[in-house]
Amino acid sequence: MITLENLFALLNKVSDAIIVYDEKRNLIYFNNTSAQLFSFSPTDLNKNIYAALRHLESINFFNEILDGIKYECEINYKGEVFLIKKGDINKNLFYIIMSNITAQKNYNSFKTEIIGNLTHELKTPLALIANYAETLMLNKNIEESKRELFINKIYDAVQRLNELVTDVIYLHKLEHEKVDFVVEDPICIKDVIDELRLNYENCGKKLFFEYTKEKIFVHKVHLISVLKNLIDNAIKYSMGKNVYVMVKKEGQLKSVTVYVDDEGPIIPEAEKKRIFERFYTVSKSRNKEKSGTGLGLAIVKHISQMYKGFVSVYENKYGGNRFEVVLFEKNK
Numbered sequence: 001m002i003t004l005e006n007l008f009a010l011l012n013k014v015s016d017a018i019i020v021y022d023e024k025r026n027l028i029y030f031n032n033t034s035a036q037l038f039s040f041s042p043t044d045l046n047k048n049i050y051a052a053l054r055h056l057e058s059i060n061f062f063n064e065i066l067d068g069i070k071y072e073c074e075i076n077y078k079g080e081v082f083l084i085k086k087g088d089i090n091k092n093l094f095y096i097i098m099s100n101i102t103a104q105k106n107y108n109s110f111k112t113e114i115i116g117n118l119t120h121e122l123k124t125p126l127a128l129i130a131n132y133a134e135t136l137m138l139n140k141n142i143e144e145s146k147r148e149l150f151i152n153k154i155y156d157a158v159q160r161l162n163e164l165v166t167d168v169i170y171l172h173k174l175e176h177e178k179v180d181f182v183v184e185d186p187i188c189i190k191d192v193i194d195e196l197r198l199n200y201e202n203c204g205k206k207l208f209f210e211y212t213k214e215k216i217f218v219h220k221v222h223l224i225s226v227l228k229n230l231i232d233n234a235i236k237y238s239m240g241k242n243v244y245v246m247v248k249k250e251g252q253l254k255s256v257t258v259y260v261d262d263e264g265p266i267i268p269e270a271e272k273k274r275i276f277e278r279f280y281t282v283s284k285s286r287n288k289e290k291s292g293t294g295l296g297l298a299i300v301k302h303i304s305q306m307y308k309g310f311v312s313v314y315e316n317k318y319g320g321n322r323f324e325v326v327l328f329e330k331n332k
Contacts, residue, residue: 017098025049125157167295183330186215211247217331229296230260238262256327264320276301
């Protein structure tokens with residue numbers, strides 16, 4: 001048989017805020033979530049709700065709940081969204097249940113945004129493929145030089161589609177990974193650099209690598225992704241001939257800092273605030289002959305956040321842009 005004590009113990013483990021009050025709006029019961037949310041203490045029991053509240057925002061919040069709604073609604077409180085359900089237990093007792101639905105709202109917003117952006121991004125390469133393929137099908141006697149040009153255009157569009165789908169899948173995977181992971185086995189920075197050096201031997205620019213020869217507690221796939229996306233960004237958009245890459249371990253801070261420098265042109269200040277957004281691409285001031293998926297820098301930002309670090313961009317000594325990423329090691 002469930003006792004009242006057991007019931008209260010159970011309600012204290014519920015993530016929703018639960019409050020019971022009487023017809024005079026005196027607090028009869030509140031669980032731990034409610035206590036944390038509104039700074040209630042045991043001495044507040046049997047007090048009027050408004051007498052127990054300590055902040056104007058909380059008072060306005062309860063004004064809306066108690067007098068502004070009948071049964072159910074969504075209300076913003078302290079920058080988060082709560083689903084409020086209100087009802088009566090009997091003619092003298094009433095309850096309020098508050099569920100934090102901020103994550104669900106953010107996910108729904110993100111899903112709508114990414115579907116809209118993805119649809120837009122897919123249209124261009126698909127239209128190119130369709131148009132060039134149709135031209136090749138309808139014009140059997142097309143000149144060989146034009147045929148080769150159209151085939152190359154189709155190939156480039158397919159490559160762009162492949163990169164886009166790959167980046168979307170990878171970003172989606174990152175955003176669903178737990179952030180409290182631990183890296184059991186350290187990796188050697190030199191091994192990562194050696195692998196990247198081979199990948200960029202014929203990239204059209206000269207890459208200079210500098211690194212410290214230590215082991216770090218960062219997943220190899222994450223470090224490679226950060227470096228690859230930043231290097232690809234520098235190769236695609238910089239008009240300079242050189243790209244400078246530095247990876248170093250900061251022993252005292254237990255962090256890894258990545259620097260990637262290009263030779264310009266400089267990203268305008270207004271765009272520096274937006275380049276880490278999903279699908280955002282820079283203006284005509286950068287190289288428009290090559291374009292990325294618009295997800296590379298978003299991936300870099302998300303990985304930095306997974307390691308409780310940050311990413312920033314500012315002008316460097318070469319007259320270009322320095323991308324700086326800080327990752328805090330994830331060892332025990």
